[in-house]
Amino acid sequence: MNANAADTERDLPDIGKMLCFSIYSAGHAFNQLYRPLLADFGLTYPQYLVLVSLWSRDGRTVKELGEALFLDSSTLTPLLKRLESAGLVTRTRNRQDERQVLLNLTAEGQALKVRTAPVSKCISEVVGIDAETAQKIKVAIEAIRDAIYKRA
Amino acid sequence: MNANAADTERDLPDIGKMLCFSIYSAGHAFNQLYRPLLADFGLTYPQYLVLVSLWSRDGRTVKELGEALFLDSSTLTPLLKRLESAGLVTRTRNRQDERQVLLNLTAEGQALKVRTAPVSKCISEVVGIDAETAQKIKVAIEAIRDAIYKRA
DNA sequence: TACAATTAATTTGTGCACAATATAAATAGA
DNA sequence: TCTATTTATATTGTGCACAAATTAATTGTA
16 A cells, blocks of 8 residues: 555544544434433423423523524424423413513423433433543533534 | 432433533534535435445445444435435345345445545544544543443 | 244334525614 | 514424334244
């Protein structure tokens, strides 16, 4: 193999060396880990993330929720309608600004905060790393995510 | 706030503290970063990952590809049909075992290996971290992914 | 050789995820 | 005030992602 071929080889993508693929595949792994646990409550993983967001701050608009989750309204609107159909959230137009839709948890939606508590405990047990290590990895991944969104 | 309330609070999920959410949102960020770059070649990010896999080992079955990408055939079959329609891969039943479908790159599919080389270069520039740091993060994420798949 | 069990791929149905577009309300400027 | 622009949601269309069920081929076993 000559020098040029070696140079070319070095730049070519290899699935085993791609950081993006590790993130992509780990995302699927988490989804599959959450799925059966959340299915007991009739929830999907993205729906659970919406509820987690609302549990810490209720009464937000779709846009604010989207900023927290890095999702836009075309993803959230149908998802929120499903949560509304399930009786977990209400969607009401803001009287002060009729463009906005305010999201509020119902009593049942609030109650899931406590009822689903064992889920997050189970997740951290399976992942099996200590809080500090997890925090370090999380910060590193967030830095990458934020770098991408800054440039793009 | 009494001790019980503090204990309860500690266990409740917070989107800002969840490692899984950083992975989930970083995955979307990568997808959005790749999208316009790959659109020039008529590819989606998952389609690109399939091609990357085949570039390093051509002639695999759907099952083998799925094991490499952590995807099952119900995801891959329609994706591979689209790549076939685009003239990038061929799908042929294995004569030795008619249950299997062998995947092979066409000349055009092979050619994309070189033509898309600038894409991965662009990605690493935007992510903007050195190879060693990226490697460390990748290994940590893979360990989490593998821990999940081992238990689930 | 029969025929049950396993395996590989496909099909079906549901739910994200997102670009592009549409709609309607609020705001800004002339 | 009138109209152009901006903003917040919703809609449409395409493509993953996966569980569950289906089909067809192979293997195991009596």
